[in-house]
Structure formats: structure tokens, C-alpha cells
Amino acid sequence: MTIQDFEDAFPQGTFDDIVRNPLPDSTTRVVNINYPSNYRSAIHYFRAIMNAKEYSERALKLTDYLLQLNAANYTVWQYRRDILVKLGMDKQIECDWIRKMSESNPKNYQIWYHRQWCLENEKEIENVIEELNHLADHAFNDDNKNYHAWSYRQWILKNFNVSSDQELDFVEKMIDLDVRNNSAWNHRFFILTRDESVNWENELAYVWKKINLAPNNEAPYVYLAGICDKFKSAENSEIIKNALKTALEMEATFPKTIPLLTFIVETSRQHNLMSKEELFKRIECLATEIDPIRSNYWEYVKMIYNGK
Structure with a gap:
């Protein structure tokens, strides 16, 4: 992802009313962090805006810019959430934004937490299903063992009334694609142990069928031991x-x-x-x-x- 220079992202005059708050002088430290000039410029203005408790469109845009430069800055993430709440912004718009962020930073914890925050008060089950489908089409296509994506998917199932049958169809497809996918087997265990209607004899037959495909594959044996x-x-x-x-x-x-x-x-x-x-x-x-x-x-x- 190409990131604009600070001067291009924020035209002259955008922050004329702000007195920058530079990062502390680090001349006495053993090792200094060599921040890029665009990050340094942005963080100086961000520190000033945060200290002033400014919740505005330009502050939101500044958090966007900073998080593209450093998606691990949890302070910027939290302030972004504060801005969104204060401005009463549409979380669906934020969901679209965070999905794009997660595609370029699939292993970033802060991004997945923010994605969860965007969804946690969702009332429309259609939006929840859309989020599950987006995960299937993007996160798992890129890395079918992404721990963050699987954990997030389980959080969705715990918090929303999603059909077990639908989720079982998904995880069967994931196992069919890669019978050695420990994450998919773990997810199957998570789904079925929450369902009191499971026929476990049928489930044993399913597991042995998969074991026959790759007898040296440890994943289904661990699943079987769990059962x-x-x-x-x-x-x-x-x-x-x-x-x-x-x-x-x-x-x-x-x-x-x-x-x-x-x-x-x-x-x-x-x-x-x-x-x-x-x-x-x-x-x-x-x-x-x-x-x-x-x-x-x-x-x-x-x-x-x-x-x-």
C-alpha cells in the first residue's frame, strides 16, 4: 500500500491552529527510533490534538494516516474509537475501512480488536453474516491458519445467533481444502461441542474418513482425542x-x-x-x-x- 507524504495527505493550512507537540527529546537514549519524517510530522500533530481532546473529522483522518504508517500504535487506535463515539459515526462505514486495513495487516492484533469493536453492538444478523462471508473470502483465502481470524470468528459465534449448520458447512469446506489444517479442526470442535444435537457416532465416522485420506496427519487424531x-x-x-x-x-x-x-x-x-x-x-x-x-x-x- 502506497502512503502519501504528509504534505500531500494534509494540505498546507490544515493544522495552522495547532501547536505541534513533538516527541520527547531522545538524545540521551542508548538507541533512538529512526521515525520516518512523515510519521514524525503526523505524530507531533496527533499528540497535540489528543492533549486538546479534539474529536473532529481532521483528527479522524489523522488517525487513519498514522495507522497506515504504524498499525500497532494502540494509543492511536483507542483515540480513533473515542472520535467515532463522540461524532456518532456509522460503524458500518468503519467496518468497511477496517476490512481494508486487515487485508494489508492480517496478523495485527490491534486491527482485529478494532474489527471486533465495530461489530460488538450489531443488531442486524445480515451484517454479521456479511462479516463471516468477508472473512471466508479474504482472510482465510490468504492464510487459512490465521490465528487472529479464527479467534475473531469464534468470538462472532459466541456473541451472535449464527446457525451451527451454516458454520459447519464452512468448516467442512476448510477441512476439505486442507485436511491438515489444525485451526479448522479446532474450529469444528468449538462448533460441535456447543451443539447438544450432535450425533457423535456419525462424527466419529467423519473423522475416520478424513484420517484415511492422510493417516500420518496428526490433526484429526488430536480432534478425536478431544472427543x-x-x-x-x-x-x-x-x-x-x-x-x-x-x-x-x-x-x-x-x-x-x-x-x-x-x-x-x-x-x-x-x-x-x-x-x-x-x-x-x-x-x-x-x-x-x-x-x-x-x-x-x-x-x-x-x-x-x-x-x-
Whole structure:
């Protein structure tokens, strides 16, 4: 993104009534920040405007300019929000602006927080759906594992009445695009564990289908372990037993597969579903043959199990 020189963005006379408030003298510091001249000019006027508590269109434009130069300046972000509130500005206009900002700064925390602020009091569900669609079309297209984008999406689901079916369709598409996307699997877990109508046996079948596509892919096994942990109470033990039964059947097809064997060992020992002899045979295989880099961990697992 090309940023105008300060003199081009703010024609002569724009701030004639303002006495600049320069940044503190840094001649005594060990290391000085070498601010670009346009940032230095803008921040000097911003400091003066903020001290004067001026909430105006030109102050808003100045925050826009500064944030394009340095999107991590949280003081400028907060003052921008103060201006928007004081002027009673349309948040939908601000939503459009922040979307453009997020496209050029997809990993900036302040931008995602501001995006959340723009939406938090939204009354129209159509605008919320539009925001979800924008995320799908832009943020996830550029980086389908962007932590900020996934966290923001979950915040939307927590705070607005969005259809679980619609969101499940989205996350299935994301998993189909990249079955190794841990973020998508995590999001699926977030959606389904909030839905009391889920058929978990069908969900297990879905997971094993995805595991068959890439047996060495750790992501669905972690997801599966999360499901087993959710149903660790006695009344739900059949789900865990069925998951382990399928895992043991797959072991014949995909022997010595690290994440599969890890799931079998960890699930069996945590829920006491396998004989010590069978369990130790698999731990030994992991420690000495297929996962020796974690041999100390597997010896520790064996020691913990012996201590029961």
C-alpha cells in the first residue's frame, strides 16, 4: 500500500491552529527510533490534538494516516474509537475501512480488536453474516491458519445467533481444502461441542474418513482425542470404546503410523481399555522404532503406567 507524504495527505493550512507537540527529546537514549519524517510530522500533530481532546473529522483522518504508517500504535487506535463515539459515526462505514486495513495487516492484533469493536453492538444478523462471508473470502483465502481470524470468528459465534449448520458447512469446506489444517479442526470442535444435537457416532465416522485420506496427519487424531476426553464419563464410554475399536482396525491397514499408534496408546491408558502387555508392546514400538525422538517421553509414559 502506497502512503502519501504528509504534505500531500494534509494540505498546507490544515493544522495552522495547532501547536505541534513533538516527541520527547531522545538524545540521551542508548538507541533512538529512526521515525520516518512523515510519521514524525503526523505524530507531533496527533499528540497535540489528543492533549486538546479534539474529536473532529481532521483528527479522524489523522488517525487513519498514522495507522497506515504504524498499525500497532494502540494509543492511536483507542483515540480513533473515542472520535467515532463522540461524532456518532456509522460503524458500518468503519467496518468497511477496517476490512481494508486487515487485508494489508492480517496478523495485527490491534486491527482485529478494532474489527471486533465495530461489530460488538450489531443488531442486524445480515451484517454479521456479511462479516463471516468477508472473512471466508479474504482472510482465510490468504492464510487459512490465521490465528487472529479464527479467534475473531469464534468470538462472532459466541456473541451472535449464527446457525451451527451454516458454520459447519464452512468448516467442512476448510477441512476439505486442507485436511491438515489444525485451526479448522479446532474450529469444528468449538462448533460441535456447543451443539447438544450432535450425533457423535456419525462424527466419529467423519473423522475416520478424513484420517484415511492422510493417516500420518496428526490433526484429526488430536480432534478425536478431544472427543474422547469430552465423553470420559462412564455413561458415554461406548463412544470412546468405538473410537478405539476403529483405531485398532486401522492399525492393521496402517501399521507403525505414529499419530495412530499414539492415539491408541494414550486413549487406552487414560481409559484403561487395553491389557498392560498389549499397551507396552505399542509403547516399545513408538520408543525404539517409529518415534525415537520422543523415546524419553514414552519411557516416562511406561513409568507412569507402572506406578498406577
